[in-house]
Amino acid sequence: MIQIFPPKGNIKTIVELPGSKSISNRLMMIRAISGLSIHFKNLSDSEDSILIAKALGQIQNKTSGTLNIHHAGTDMRFLTAYLSTREGEWIITGSDRMKQRPIAELVNALKQLGADISYLEKEGFPPLKIKGKKLSGGKVEIDASISSQFISALLLVAPKFQKGLDLVLKGKIVSMPYINMTASLLKEFGIYVSFTGNNIVVSPSAFTIFTPQFLVESDWSAASYWYGMVALSDNAEVVLKFLDKISLQADRILPGIYNSLGVNTEFIEKGVRLTRKKISDTEFRYDFTDCPDIAQTVAVTCFGLGIKANLTGLQTLKIKETDRISALKNEFEKLGAKVETTDNSIIITPGQSNIENQTSNIVTYKDHRMAMSFAPLALKFPGLKIEHPEVVEKSYPAFWDDMEEAGFDLK
Numbered sequence: 001m002i003q004i005f006p007p008k009g010n011i012k013t014i015v016e017l018p019g020s021k022s023i024s025n026r027l028m029m030i031r032a033i034s035g036l037s038i039h040f041k042n043l044s045d046s047e048d049s050i051l052i053a054k055a056l057g058q059i060q061n062k063t064s065g066t067l068n069i070h071h072a073g074t075d076m077r078f079l080t081a082y083l084s085t086r087e088g089e090w091i092i093t094g095s096d097r098m099k100q101r102p103i104a105e106l107v108n109a110l111k112q113l114g115a116d117i118s119y120l121e122k123e124g125f126p127p128l129k130i131k132g133k134k135l136s137g138g139k140v141e142i143d144a145s146i147s148s149q150f151i152s153a154l155l156l157v158a159p160k161f162q163k164g165l166d167l168v169l170k171g172k173i174v175s176m177p178y179i180n181m182t183a184s185l186l187k188e189f190g191i192y193v194s195f196t197g198n199n200i201v202v203s204p205s206a207f208t209i210f211t212p213q214f215l216v217e218s219d220w221s222a223a224s225y226w227y228g229m230v231a232l233s234d235n236a237e238v239v240l241k242f243l244d245k246i247s248l249q250a251d252r253i254l255p256g257i258y259n260s261l262g263v264n265t266e267f268i269e270k271g272v273r274l275t276r277k278k279i280s281d282t283e284f285r286y287d288f289t290d291c292p293d294i295a296q297t298v299a300v301t302c303f304g305l306g307i308k309a310n311l312t313g314l315q316t317l318k319i320k321e322t323d324r325i326s327a328l329k330n331e332f333e334k335l336g337a338k339v340e341t342t343d344n345s346i347i348i349t350p351g352q353s354n355i356e357n358q359t360s361n362i363v364t365y366k367d368h369r370m371a372m373s374f375a376p377l378a379l380k381f382p383g384l385k386i387e388h389p390e391v392v393e394k395s396y397p398a399f400w401d402d403m404e405e406a407g408f409d410l411k
Helices: 021-034 047-059 073-085 104-112 148-160 176-188 220-232 250-259 292-305 315-319 324-334 368-379 389-394 399-405
Strands: 002-005 011-016 039-041 064-068 088-093 116-119 128-132 138-143 165-170 193-196 199-202 213-215 236-241 263-268 271-276 283-287 308-312 338-342 345-349 384-386
Touching (some): 011 220, 011 399, 021 039, 021 047, 021 073, 021 148, 021 176, 047 064, 073 128, 073 148, 104 138, 138 148, 148 165, 148 176, 148 199, 220 236, 220 271, 220 292, 220 368, 250 263, 250 292, 292 308, 292 315, 292 324, 292 345, 292 368, 324 338, 324 345, 368 389, 368 399
Parallel strands (some): 011 236, 039 213, 064 088
Antiparallel strands (some): 088 128, 116 128, 193 199, 263 271, 338 345
């Protein structure tokens, strides 16, 4: 349990954010798949990145084994595809929640490409038994409305397919920027990728190294919590280091979103400066189909500002570390808000909220983003209590330290 009290004065701090988790995990997979000697600077120190690095280390020079990736969804998807192409017999498993997260769409696509994968428990869900081998590849269809990670997993291993990959995306594509990120990183290592309409073609080819060291940009998802703090403050100046104006990350959209929520973004040398500005809007609407990871933070910001939030494009939130739509509904209703939800949307109407009268704390549901997205709310409700603060290790291990550095009192 952690209790958060706001700074006694205005927030003024400089934050060195972790490296992008999304980019880091893709780069580590590319290094393993290609066999190239690539060195990374500012690699993410998140639990997910540490787990994928550990798993790749376990696999190296071995032909069998069991991998436990705990809560790391990206790791499960990427490693499932990778192990399917690597000679040997493998079991990949995870936490109880991971065993509830669907993977059938990826498994079915891999099987059509020649993979040998079977379910060890519930059909369509981890754990998996994988007999790795060289895959012929070819043409396959996949439902793009479930998770972009399924598509990225296929793209990452596609250069090793004998016939390459001709991937047809069906349905509404979610988290498109993450697919573009994967394609762009593959191109940086000499792989031919064509993405036209709903069709992606990857040619079978060798990876090429153009530079022995790759600088990983800082994580825009981690930046979102600081945007939330500035928005809910009376006055603040926060400098976030090593954020790129031109970025592969989906959450690079934050400056545009938070311009409507009271935060001015100034791009400076090697980062951004955030400052508070006045707003007059009483309702905020946004479609998060391309950037679902920041939906929780924006929802909390709107609640803290007393603004009605109408958030859509949330279909992937139900299969994350927790059912994030339900989790948000539970916590906001405890705080006095009226909440309406569907499978892909949430409408939050702030009510008369007084957290001091609440007997319950903010529950995090083993979800790092629940803890960090609600933390800025302490600026409106001093003494806010958040259960299981350790969950931040999954993506931003230094989060609480950075809050203390900014003047917050954590007990």
